[in-house]
Amino acid sequence: MSHNKEESHNHSGIFGEKSELIFAILSGIFLLVGFIIQKFTNYPEYVSIVSYGLGYVFGGYYALIEAFEKITKGQFEIDFLMILAAAGAAYIGSVGEGSLLLFLFSLGHSLENYAMGKAEKSIEALGKLSPKTAFIKKNGTIEEIDIHDLKINDTIVIKPNSKIAADGVIVKGNSSINQAPITGESMPVDKTAIPNTHNLPKFNEIDKNHIVFTGTINGDNSIEVLVLKLSVDSTVSRLVKMVSEVETHKSPTQRLTKKFEKWYVPIVLIVVFTLCFAYVVIDENFDKSLYRAITVLVAASPCALAISTPSAVLSGIARAAKKGVLIKGGKALEDLGTINTIAFDKTGTLTEGKPKLTNVIPIDDFDEKEFVQLVLEVESLSNHPLAKAISKDLKTQYNIKPLNKASNVNAIQGKGISADYNGNQIFIGNVKLMESQDIYVSKSILEQMETLLQNGHTVMIVAYKSNIIGLISVMDVPRKTATSTLQRLKKIGVKHMIMLTGDHQNVGNTIAKQIGLTEARGNLLPEDKVAAIQELLNRDGKIAMVGDGVNDAPAMALSTVSVAMGAAGSDVALETADVALMSDKIENLPFVIGLSRESKRIIKQNIWISLGVVALLVPVTILGLTNIGLAVLFHEGSTIVVVLNALRLLSYKDKYLV
Numbered sequence: 001m002s003h004n005k006e007e008s009h010n011h012s013g014i015f016g017e018k019s020e021l022i023f024a025i026l027s028g029i030f031l032l033v034g035f036i037i038q039k040f041t042n043y044p045e046y047v048s049i050v051s052y053g054l055g056y057v058f059g060g061y062y063a064l065i066e067a068f069e070k071i072t073k074g075q076f077e078i079d080f081l082m083i084l085a086a087a088g089a090a091y092i093g094s095v096g097e098g099s100l101l102l103f104l105f106s107l108g109h110s111l112e113n114y115a116m117g118k119a120e121k122s123i124e125a126l127g128k129l130s131p132k133t134a135f136i137k138k139n140g141t142i143e144e145i146d147i148h149d150l151k152i153n154d155t156i157v158i159k160p161n162s163k164i165a166a167d168g169v170i171v172k173g174n175s176s177i178n179q180a181p182i183t184g185e186s187m188p189v190d191k192t193a194i195p196n197t198h199n200l201p202k203f204n205e206i207d208k209n210h211i212v213f214t215g216t217i218n219g220d221n222s223i224e225v226l227v228l229k230l231s232v233d234s235t236v237s238r239l240v241k242m243v244s245e246v247e248t249h250k251s252p253t254q255r256l257t258k259k260f261e262k263w264y265v266p267i268v269l270i271v272v273f274t275l276c277f278a279y280v281v282i283d284e285n286f287d288k289s290l291y292r293a294i295t296v297l298v299a300a301s302p303c304a305l306a307i308s309t310p311s312a313v314l315s316g317i318a319r320a321a322k323k324g325v326l327i328k329g330g331k332a333l334e335d336l337g338t339i340n341t342i343a344f345d346k347t348g349t350l351t352e353g354k355p356k357l358t359n360v361i362p363i364d365d366f367d368e369k370e371f372v373q374l375v376l377e378v379e380s381l382s383n384h385p386l387a388k389a390i391s392k393d394l395k396t397q398y399n400i401k402p403l404n405k406a407s408n409v410n411a412i413q414g415k416g417i418s419a420d421y422n423g424n425q426i427f428i429g430n431v432k433l434m435e436s437q438d439i440y441v442s443k444s445i446l447e448q449m450e451t452l453l454q455n456g457h458t459v460m461i462v463a464y465k466s467n468i469i470g471l472i473s474v475m476d477v478p479r480k481t482a483t484s485t486l487q488r489l490k491k492i493g494v495k496h497m498i499m500l501t502g503d504h505q506n507v508g509n510t511i512a513k514q515i516g517l518t519e520a521r522g523n524l525l526p527e528d529k530v531a532a533i534q535e536l537l538n539r540d541g542k543i544a545m546v547g548d549g550v551n552d553a554p555a556m557a558l559s560t561v562s563v564a565m566g567a568a569g570s571d572v573a574l575e576t577a578d579v580a581l582m583s584d585k586i587e588n589l590p591f592v593i594g595l596s597r598e599s600k601r602i603i604k605q606n607i608w609i610s611l612g613v614v615a616l617l618v619p620v621t622i623l624g625l626t627n628i629g630l631a632v633l634f635h636e637g638s639t640i641v642v643v644l645n646a647l648r649l650l651s652y653k654d655k656y657l658v
């Protein structure tokens with residue numbers, strides 16, 4: 001039985017979805033009737049044979065279709081082996097056994113489809129999240145329309161306790177929203193209306209407190225939402241699209257078993273064919289040789305092996321999806337399970353990502369008012385998180401506004417920012433930036449910076465007319481859950497946890513110590529982060545990189561597995577990462593790694609079980625120590641055991657919750 005998704009088409013039939021199961025049951029009934037007639041009645045033999053024959057028809061129907069489809073493509077797979085075995089059994093007069101084989105085969109097949117369907121359904125459930133209609137507000141009236149007819153900038157009304165019909169921003173009303181369908185968070189999140197809709201930033205950059213997603217569920221208050229994405233582009237549609245592509249990213253073990261089968265099936269056919277002529281060398285008749293050959297055929301068919309990995313991969317991915325974690329394929333799942341080294345981005349990953357202004361230090365009697373105005377002019381034109389934090393806090397603390405006096409603002413990757421102001425150049429950034437501009441940083445300034453850095457402040461130097469005129473510092477706090485998350489990661493066996501940051505080494509060290517990282521590497525330019533990942537790869541073989549996927553994309557791309565946080569709001573993160581945590585809950589990381597380890601363990605067990613049964617059964621059948629009925633039972637039994645084992649992943653629980 002081969003059940004990789006691409007091959008298992010849903011056989012629908014006269015009984016609908018359950019046709020396969022009903023056919024299997026009918027096959028079993030005719031098998032039983034045939035058996036009773038044969039053993040306990042005096043009807044002529046052909047009556048029981050007819051009944052067994054009907055058992056063949058119902059048990060072999062779908063297998064025959066599948067085998068035929070494969071053969072026309074030049075592939076000989078397991079269904080073909082089973083049909084061959086049943087035909088052989090009929091030929092040697094073991095119609096009862098052949099009927100049993102097809103009955104169990106079809107029963108196993110339909111049970112597996114049921115099981116796989118269950119895993120697939122919990123993924124597909126995502127697709128059913130979006131409601132079909134929306135209530136659009138137009139010229140004061142409210143009208144119900146199909147969500148596909150919604151346009152950007154439409155305003156929709158979301159009634160209490162109903163599903164939200166579009167990705168957008170709240171423009172009226174407050175409510176608490178249940179985002180579990182997308183992020184897996186069980187607690188509803190309080191959301192408020194955005195104060196004004198003039199100059200709305202890009203969807204990704206709007207404060208999450210005002211953003212709602214399609215398919216999430218409104219609380220007790222009615223709200224109005226400005227539609228910012230078309231239905232096809234919504235987060236949930238992207239999710240569904242990506243989940244449906246998951247199957248194409250085959251896991252390493254899946255590739256390996258596929259390759260193995262490609263060689264193995266023809267070998268089985270050759271061996272079985274040869275065994276048909278055993279009577280030439282040993283003293284037995286042709287029928288006996290044929291019987292043995294057919295029994296070996298049943299024993300050697302790799303049905304369980306074929307299903308062992310895909311069933312586990314699918315169950316693992318389905319389990320993660322329920323927690324709001326999107327794992328993009330078997331490769332990511334298996335790789336994640338082998339990780340011992342994790343690199344983290346700092347801002348927004350280990351820290352809250354909401355820095356606060358902590359110090360404004362004009363130097364050499366530079367006027368403080370002029371200093372802050374100058375900094376605000378420049379930083380208000382950048383959308384770097386540091387710049388946003390600085391301008392926001394300067395505005396409120398000094399009650400000032402930018403007067404649009406700066407021009408030519410340029411971000412300098414990993415170093416800072418430059419701009420023109422009153423005909424002169426301004427640079428704001430780190431020591432590297434000053435060095436690159438040949439601006440002298442005196443010892444006393446370095447000393448002033450040092451104390452701040454030691455305490456975890458991010459310090460920036462402000463230079464005007466090639467002179468340093470002051471320092472400005474901000475501080476970001478570690479996420480509340482960072483420490484416990486790192487502890488749990490340690491418990492599940494992650495050995496190295498390294499921060500890679502563009503911030504100063506001392507800031508990195510301070511935070512690393514606070515939350516329990518094993519190492520911090522600071523002063524890294526984006527290309528240095530890539531080099532650091534390469535070095536870690538050389539040292540530890542496999543590494544995972546956790547970040548927001550926006551400014552660390554190259555480093556994430558190089559790592560073995562990339563994990564993006566807060567992916568629900570960020571298309572880039574969602575598209576490029578191998579694993580996407582829909583919420584920005586870093587505490588989901590130990591859960592997925594644990595789940596991946598468990599999946600890997602189950603895949604291994606499954607492969608041992610399937611190969612073990614084959615290894616045991618083949619010699620026993622070659623030596624003629626068992627009858628075909630027992631071979632059938634063991635063979636199909638192992639297939640069912642393997643699937644049930646994989647399904648355990650659907651109820652995987654986090655063991656190390658602290």
Ligand SMILES: Nc1ncnc2c1ncn2[C@@H]1O[C@H](COP(=O)(O)OP(=O)(O)OP(=O)(O)O)[C@@H](O)[C@H]1O
Nearest residue numbers: 346347384387414415416417428429430501502503
């Ligand atoms: N707009 C800015 N204003 C002032 N300084 C800046 C600005 N942008 C960058 N810098 C300086 O450059 C350094 C590195 O910035 P970068 O954006 O590369 O950090 P990062 O590596 O993304 O940070 P993290 O690792 O904390 O996420 C900052 O610590 C800061 O000193």
Ligand SMILES: [Zn+2]
Nearest residue numbers: 001105301303
């Ligand atoms: Zn089989």
